[in-house]
Amino acid sequence: MTIPLLALLGFALWTLLILFAFVGPYRWVRILSGRTRASHWTADPNAGAGLYPRAMRAHMNCIENLPVFGTIVYVIDRVGLESPALDALALIVLGARILQSTVHIVLEQSDTVIFVRFAFYFAQILAMLAMVGMLLAAL
Numbered sequence: 477m478t479i480p481l482l483a484l485l486g487f488a489l490w491t492l493l494i495l496f497a498f499v500g501p502y503r504w505v506r507i508l509s510g511r512t513r514a515s516h517w518t519a520d521p522n523a524g525a526g527l528y529p530r531a532m533r534a535h536m537n538c539i540e541n542l543p544v545f546g547t548i549v550y551v552i553d554r555v556g557l558e559s560p561a562l563d564a565l566a567l568i569v570l571g572a573r574i575l576q577s578t579v580h581i582v583l584e585q586s587d588t589v590i591f592v593r594f595a596f597y598f599a600q601i602l603a604m605l606a607m608v609g610m611l612l613a614a615l
Contacts (some may be wrong), residue, residue, distance in 0.1 A: 498531035
């Protein structure tokens with residue numbers, strides 16, 4: 477398995493970890509304790525309090541970006557393109573995604589925190605664009 481495929485798998489696992497470590501427990505504790513009905517929950521990321529809404533938004537952001545990264549890695553894998561630079565870029569995407577989500581979930585949002593979060597997001601975008609550029613150059 478190539479590094480980009482492993483990074484894609486890591487991205488998917490990170491997305492699931494956010495769901496099962498932050499979103500799910502918050503909901504199930506409230507449902508099972510009778511504080512909230514199961515039908516109460518919607519896709520609104522502003523529902524709930526504390527860490528929960530930030531975790532919801534971080535999870536939704538992973539869901540939005542996973543198909544983009546997945547498509548890039550899929551095409552790279554299908555054409556059989558391999559290089560240390562692609563490996564490094566894929567790991568940058570994964571690392572920056574984990575850092576972005578962590579900053580989003582753990583820290584209260586302020587202008588500084590949002591700037592840091594955006595910097596990690598921008599690193600992912602630049603890395604994915606570079607991967608696409610390398611792919612197109614190799615065709």
